[in-house]
Amino acid sequence: xxxxxxxxxxxxxxxxxxxxxxxxxxxxxxxxxxxxxxxxxxxxxxxxxxxxxxxxxxxxxxxxxxxxxxxxxxxxxxxxxxxxxxxxxxxxxxxxxxxxxxxxxxxxxxxxxxxxxxxxxxxxxxxxxxxxxxxxxxxxxxxxxxxxxxxxxxxxxxxxxxxxxxxxxxxxxxxxxxxxxxxxxxxxxxxxxxxxxxxxxxxxxxxxxxxxxxxxxxxxxxxxxxxxxxxxxxxxxxxxxxxxxxxxxxxxxxxxxxxxxxxxxxxxxxxxxxxxxxxxxxxxxxxxxxxxxxxxxxxxxxxxxxxxxxxxxxxxxxxxxxxxxxxxxxxxxxxxxxxxxxxxxxxxxxxxxxxxxxxxxxxxxxxxxxxxxxxxxxxxxxxxxxxxxxxxxxxxxxxxxxxxxxxxxxxxxxxxxxxxxxxxxxxxxxxxxxxxxxxxxxxxxxxxxxxxxxxxxxxxxxxxxxxxxxxxxxxxxxxxxxxxxxxxxxxxxxxxxxxxxxxxxxxxxxxxxxxxxxxxxxxxxxxxxxxxxxxxxxxxxxxxxxxxxxxxxxxxxxxxxxxxxxxxxxxxxxxxxxxxxxxxxxxxxxxxxxxxxxxxxxxxxxxxxxxxxxxxxxxxxxxxxxxxxxxxxxxxxxxxxxxxxxxxxxxxxxxxxxxxxxxxxxxxxxxxxxxxxxxxxxxxxxxxxxxxxxxxxxxxxxxxxxxxxxxxxxxxxxxxxx
Amino acid sequence: xxxxxxxxxxxxxxxxxxxxxxxxxxxxxxxxxxxxxxxxxxxxxxxxxxxxxxxxxxxxxxxxxxxxxxxxxxxxxxxxxxxxxxxxxxxxxxxxxxxxxxxxxxxxxxxxxxxxxxxxxxxxxxx
Ligand code: SF4
Ligand code: SF4
Numbered sequence: 001x002x003x004x005x006x007x008x009x010x011x012x013x014x015x016x017x018x019x020x021x022x023x024x025x026x027x028x029x030x031x032x033x034x035x036x037x038x039x040x041x042x043x044x045x046x047x048x049x050x051x052x053x054x055x056x057x058x059x060x061x062x063x064x065x066x067x068x069x070x071x072x073x074x075x076x077x078x079x080x081x082x083x084x085x086x087x088x089x090x091x092x093x094x095x096x097x098x099x100x101x102x103x104x105x106x107x108x109x110x111x112x113x114x115x116x117x118x119x120x121x122x123x124x125x126x127x128x129x130x131x132x133x134x135x136x137x138x139x140x141x142x143x144x145x146x147x148x149x150x151x152x153x154x155x156x157x158x159x160x161x162x163x164x165x166x167x168x169x170x171x172x173x174x175x176x177x178x179x180x181x182x183x184x185x186x187x188x189x190x191x192x193x194x195x196x197x198x199x200x201x202x203x204x205x206x207x208x209x210x211x212x213x214x215x216x217x218x219x220x221x222x223x224x225x226x227x228x229x230x231x232x233x234x235x236x237x238x239x240x241x242x243x244x245x246x247x248x249x250x251x252x253x254x255x256x257x258x259x260x261x262x263x264x265x266x267x268x269x270x271x272x273x274x275x276x277x278x279x280x281x282x283x284x285x286x287x288x289x290x291x292x293x294x295x296x297x298x299x300x301x302x303x304x305x306x307x308x309x310x311x312x313x314x315x316x317x318x319x320x321x322x323x324x325x326x327x328x329x330x331x332x333x334x335x336x337x338x339x340x341x342x343x344x345x346x347x348x349x350x351x352x353x354x355x356x357x358x359x360x361x362x363x364x365x366x367x368x369x370x371x372x373x374x375x376x377x378x379x380x381x382x383x384x385x386x387x388x389x390x391x392x393x394x395x396x397x398x399x400x401x402x403x404x405x406x407x408x409x410x411x412x413x414x415x416x417x418x419x420x421x422x423x424x425x426x427x428x429x430x431x432x433x434x435x436x437x438x439x440x441x442x443x444x445x446x447x448x449x450x451x452x453x454x455x456x457x458x459x460x461x462x463x464x465x466x467x468x469x470x471x472x473x474x475x476x477x478x479x480x481x482x483x484x485x486x487x488x489x490x491x492x493x494x495x496x497x498x499x500x501x502x503x504x505x506x507x508x509x510x511x512x513x514x515x516x517x518x519x520x521x522x523x524x525x526x527x528x529x530x531x532x533x534x535x536x537x538x539x540x541x542x543x544x545x546x547x548x549x550x551x552x553x554x555x556x557x558x559x560x561x562x563x564x565x566x567x568x569x570x571x572x573x574x575x576x577x578x579x580x581x582x583x584x585x586x587x588x589x590x591x592x593x594x595x596x597x598x599x600x601x602x603x604x605x606x607x608x609x610x611x612x613x614x615x616x617x618x619x620x621x622x623x624x625x626x627x628x629x630x631x632x633x634x635x636x637x638x639x640x641x642x643x644x645x646x647x648x649x650x651x652x653x654x655x656x657x658x659x660x661x662x663x664x665x666x667x668x669x670x671x672x673x674x675x676x677x678x679x680x681x682x683x684x685x686x687x688x689x690x691x692x693x694x695x696x697x698x699x700x701x702x703x704x705x706x707x708x709x710x711x712x713x714x715x716x717x718x719x720x721x722x
Numbered sequence: 723x724x725x726x727x728x729x730x731x732x733x734x735x736x737x738x739x740x741x742x743x744x745x746x747x748x749x750x751x752x753x754x755x756x757x758x759x760x761x762x763x764x765x766x767x768x769x770x771x772x773x774x775x776x777x778x779x780x781x782x783x784x785x786x787x788x789x790x791x792x793x794x795x796x797x798x799x800x801x802x803x804x805x806x807x808x809x810x811x812x813x814x815x816x817x818x819x820x821x822x823x824x825x826x827x828x829x830x831x832x833x834x835x836x837x838x839x840x841x842x843x844x845x846x847x848x849x
Contacts, residue, residue, distance in 0.1 A: 095805040185801070188784065214785040248784075249824045250804025259821045262806060266819075269810030328780050335783045336805035 005179050013161040015146065016041035022155045023132045028090030028253045028587045029053065033062065034133040034157075036148060038236055039080050039140030041159055048134055055706065059089030060117050060547035061604040062135040063106035064611060067115060068710070070139055073614050077110040077228070078235055080141045086125060086193075087135035090588055092550020093126030094336070095250045096265030097583050098272065099552030101126050101334020103209060109227040109507075110203040111401070111456050112484040114617040115608060116227025116507050119547050121333025121342065122209025122220075123191035126550070127152060127245040130252050142237040149180065152245035162239050167197040168394040168444075169208040170360060173219040176242050177212055186246060188212040192219065193241040195230035196396025198443035202454025204405070205230030206398040215329060220342065221363050222333050225398040226510055227485060228456075234396075248335065256589035264582050269338045272559050276339065280558050285318040285325060286341040287367040287554070292317040294371070298641075299491045299517060301376040303414075303430060304407035305480055305628050306637050308491035312380040316370050320382045337552065339559060341366075345386050352437045353391060354444075362390040364399075371489025372403020377410060377436055384433035391440040397454075400510075404486035405457045406436055408479055417470045424449045457481040477627040483508040483617060492629050494644075495521040496673075497532040499630055500680050503623045504536060504688075506608050512553065513540035519571050529679055533687040542577075544601035549584070602704045606689070606696050607711065613695065614714045620694045623681065631673045638666050645669055693722050723793035723849040724831045726758070728769030732843035735760050735767040739835035739844060746834050747827065757818065757829040758844075769843065772816035772829040778808035786825070792848075799825040 023030050031048045048062070056065045063085035070083045086105045094100045103125025109116035128136055131152025138148070147162040166172040173192045181187040192210040199205025207230045208221040224230075255261055276282055281289045291313065294300035298308035314320070324345045331340040345362040365373070365385050373392070374385040392399045406428075412418035413428035420427065426435045426449055442450025452460060461479040464470035480487040485508025492498040498521075501514030516535055519525050526532050546553050561575040577594060584592040612618030631645075632638040638645055639662070646657040649665060653672045657665050685692060689700030695718050701707050740756035748755040761768040774795050779787045786801035787808060797808075802825035809817045809826050819826040833846040 095803045214783075215780075248803050251824065262819065262821060266806050266809060269807055273810045330781045330783045330785075330807075332783050335803040336807065337783075338781065338805075338807045338810065340781065 005175070008162070008164045008175060008179065011162070011164045014158060015161060016043060016159040018043040018157040020045060020132065020155045020157065025129065025252060025254050027256060027589050029058070030129065030132050030134045032133060033066065033087075033135040033137065034128075034150075036136070036138050036157075036159070037140040038138065038142040038146065038159070038238070043157055043159075045133075055603050055708075056607070057089065057548040057600050057604065058134060059087050059092065059102075059550050060104040060106060060544070061607075062087045063104055063117065064115060064604060064608055066135060066137045067106055067108070068607070068611055070137065071108060073616070075108060075615075077108045077113065077232055081139060082108045082232065083137045083139045084229060084232055084236070085135060085137045086128070088125030088129050088550030089548050090253075090550070091583060093129050094253050094255070094261060094583070094587060095248070096261045096336055097579070098265065098268055098332075098337040098339055099334070099555030100336060100550065102546070102550050102552050103128075103224070104547045104550070105207060105224045105229050107227075107229050107232045108615070109229070109485070110231050111228045111458070112508055112617065114483065114507070114612045114615045116229060116485075117547060117608075118207075118224035118226050118229060119512065119553075120207070120209045120224035121211070121222035121552070123211040123334065124193050124209045124241070124243055126334065127189075127191050127243040130245045130248070131243055138236065138238070141235065145237050145239040147176070147240045147242060148238065150241075150243040152243060153247065165239055167200070167239070169194045169196045169221055169396060170219075170394040172240060173208065173210040173221060176240055177210070177219050180242055180244050186244075188214055189246040189248070190242060190244045194239065194396070195233045196394055196444075198440065198454065199230035199396030200234040201446040201451055202397060202443050203228045203231050203456050203459070204398050204401045204454055205234060205396050207233055208393060208396065211333060216344075216346065216361060218361055220333075220344065220361070221393055222342065223393065223398070225400060227507060228398075230396040253587050255587040257586035260582055260586040264579050264586070265336065268555070268559070268579065271561055272338045275562070276559055279560055281318065282339045282341040282554070282558055283331075284327060285322050286331075286343040286364075287558070288321045288343070288365060288370055289318050290367050291321075291370050294367075294490065297517075297522065298494070301371055301407070301489050301491050303378055304376060304404075304411040304478060305487065305491055306411070306634070307640060308493070310375065310378075313375060315380040316374045316382045316385055321365070321370075324382060324386065333552075337555070339555060341554060341558070348386055348390065350387050350390060352387065352434070353441050355390075355394070360390060362386050363393060365389045368489050369399040369403070372400050372407070373436070376403050376407040376489060377433075378430035379433045379436065380431065381433065384437075388433070388436055388440065391437065391444075395440060395444045397440065397443060400488050401456060401486040402440070403489065404480050405453060405460065406439065408457050409453065409460065411478055412464065412470070412475075417464060417468070417475070422468065456484070457486050458484045474633070477633045479626055480628055481509070482625060483622050485509060487629065490515070490517065492517070493631055496676055496680055497526060497535055499625055499677060500532065500536050500684055501540075502629060503625045504684060505540070506605065506612060509629075513543055515539075525571070529683040532680060533683040536684045537687045538598070541598045541601040541605060542572075544605050545580070545597045548600060548604060551580075599704060603706050606700065606704060606706055609690075609696055610711050610714050613718050618694060620681065620692070623694060625677065627670060627674070630677060631669055632666065635662055635666070638662065638669075648672075695719060695722070723774070723847075725774040725794070725847055726771045726829060726831050726833070726836070727773075727845045727847050728758075728771055729843045729845070730767055730769050732841050733760060733767035733769055734841055735762055736840065738838045738840060742834045742838040746832070755820065757816070757827060758835050770814060770816060772812075772831075773814065774831065775813065777813055778811045778817055781807050781811050783807070792831075794831045795828065796830060797825060797828060802826075
């Protein structure tokens with residue numbers, strides 16, 4: 001660290017101090033939220049009504065409600081009224097059930113123009129809740145870089161200008177943990193939210209949420225990656241948010257039934273302790289355990305999702321990563337998570353950039369980062385992937401959008417659509433890690449071609465089409481974005497259900513709503529459109545629930561109870577679903593079953609869908625995939641899996657491929673697959689309670705008890721337009 | 723290194739040890755509140771007590787567990803988040819918890835049970 005804390009503090013200028021009365025959490029809720037406006041430094045508390053709890057539950061639901069009320073249908077991401085909202089949920093912050101520390105962050109996205117939501121670890125959301133607030137909304141824009149500090153033990157909040165603190169998160173987070181802790185132990189009672197130098201310049205900007213690692217004596221960083229929230233954060237001139245809360249205990253949510261909470265959590269701790277090493281090895285390699293599995297099933301994206309496997313994948317798989325990740329550490333992103341998937345590479349020495357030659361700890365790479373920043377770019381040196389991961393994190397860039405965007409550019413470079421003249425000299429040949437890293441450094445400096453890359457795939461596609469006469473149809477097929485957001489890192493070509501899982505996802509093609517590839521493609525357990533539609537109803541609703549409660553999805557099915565495979569629907573992992581019913585009731589005192597979970601989710605999900613419509617998105621045309629996500633775009637792609645595609649032509653389309661030219665086969669397959677996609681769309685919309693244009697029906701609003709006038713108003717206006 | 727060693731063959735299951743332990747820590751005779759347990763099955767008494775192996779320590783998220791100078795695993799209640807990960811990690815089921823207490827509890831090798839055992843089934847080893 002170059003500057004000492006006193007020097008940093010000497011330049012602080014206090015803009016506002018706000019004192020509040022500490023409260024008590026009752027059955028998971030404070031029943032108040034915190035509002036901060038950076039344009040006029042207004043700070044206030046807002047009460048949470050019973051209706052808000054009934055309809056929006058908490059977490060993402062609260063965020064969406066607050067954001068809706070803050071903006072209007074013309075608001076752009078950069079307008080001062082846009083907000084960044086964040087909240088854990090009623091179950092968030094309990095230390096007994098693994099995976100209960102998530103914060104859900106929502107804003108109007110620079111990439112999509114509609115609300116984005118991101119579910120992130122680290123300690124901020126729970127500490128905010130213990131400080132007295134179920135959610136935080138930040139509106140307005142500061143004139144100069146500010147830090148917002150919430151002291152949850154003394155009940156005060158401070159906004160101050162902070163010109164000297166670092167921009168890059170691995171340094172900034174450490175400075176702030178040091179600054180606000182009175183002693184070494186207290187560092188763990190602090191959490192920092194920050195972006196990074198590149199987030200300032202790039203739509204792809206993300207947020208880092210810290211937790212202090214006592215063993216390593218440094219802050220660890222978890223990412224709210226998707227959709228450019230970090231860019232909005234920097235646009236508001238927020239350098240960091242800091243919360244401090246000392247006094248963590250298991251019963252801070254004031255649950256009604258501590259016994260059930262402890263017993264249910266302990267049972268799961270024991271299951272993980274016993275089975276993880278023979279199941280997913282999350283404790284050893286985190287989510288990267290699936291790299292080789294994805295490669296085996298032709299699902300690991302390589303060369304911009306062209307292919308799903310490569311012989312070199314073993315160079316970035318779990319065996320290699322295990323040698324890089326520190327083993328045996330308490331790697332939970334929240335207290336009480338015993339799955340410990342937050343793996344880290346310690347003592348990593350970058351070979352490029354401003355931190356070249358220094359020793360750093362890198363959080364990850366997780367599976368998505370390997371998929372995006374290694375295989376998809378045809379980079380096969382795990383250390384290059386770690387370095388890209390490090391710079392993405394500290395600069396505040398989403399590894400998924402970065403990986404998918406650079407993969408798109410490398411493919412354009414391969415076909416001569418993009419040339420060195422256009423990249424300002426960068427050679428974007430497949431596998432060129434130096435260029436990928438240089439793009440990141442340019443993003444950080446705010447110069448060069450990196451600035452264009454930082455605008456994301458959709459912008460680059462339009463730039464190539466409009467300013468460089470690129471073949472629009474081809475680029476639309478290979479640009480892996482929907483709604484303006486880049487795909488996360490799975491090849492969906494052979495799973496129609498997953499194609500829908502990606503495209504129907506409200507925020508854009510992220511797999512957190514549904515991951516159905518094995519059920520659909522490997523086990524063929526949902527052969528009909530109706531069955532796929534049922535899965536595309538159930539799983540997104542079930543998974544939405546995690547974001548309402550402040551929970552982690554991984555705990556649900558990245559550890560499996562003994563005997564699960566003999567249950568009627570193993571993919572649902574019903575023992576764990578029952579655990580959720582139990583802990584919900586144990587904390588809130590309210591009844592819960594699967595139907596009630598789905599209903600809670602449907603309310604917020606439908607609200608978010610109508611929010612999309614209100615902002616001019618949410619249309620059927622917004623749910624349209626690039627063909628690369630559905631089938632082979634290029635000849636080489638077809639030929640690489642010719643046997644598979646020929647067989648489908650014969651068996652599913654009923655034509656004889658031996659009499660057809662390659663071009664004929666490709667267009668027949670495309671037509672077949674896109675037709676199926678359209679039927680799926682109709683079937684899924686119906687199951688979700690939407691009309692053919694993707695607009696929720698009034699009957700649906702009535703059924704889920706969401707006949708709010710503001711929702712009916714949007715739905716009716718859109719109907720008239722259609 | 724200091725730890726308690728039990729000879730299950732000698733144990734008669736009288737629970738004098740457990741009574742002494744819970745009395746010392748919780749001021750009541752209650753086996754659920756004792757750090758030493760006697761597991762009675764198949765007409766055998768199995769003495770269950772912490773051997774200070776330390777396997778509970780590395781996965782504690784707050785580093786509330788540490789060895790003291792005598793090699794005894796000590797739990798710092800002020801630091802404990804009450805997550806019970808250590809309870810699940812303990813290979814011999816010697817980390818115990820109560821619903822009403824935030825932190826789990828464990829044997830600190832104080833030796834009070836050794837003194838109370840009428841058949842000398844317990845021994846405090848110092849290495
Ligand atoms: S499973 Fe991983 S991501 Fe989920 S809470 Fe645990 S450590 Fe965090
Ligand atoms: S219960 Fe306390 S001592 Fe045990 S692992 Fe959790 S924090 Fe550590």
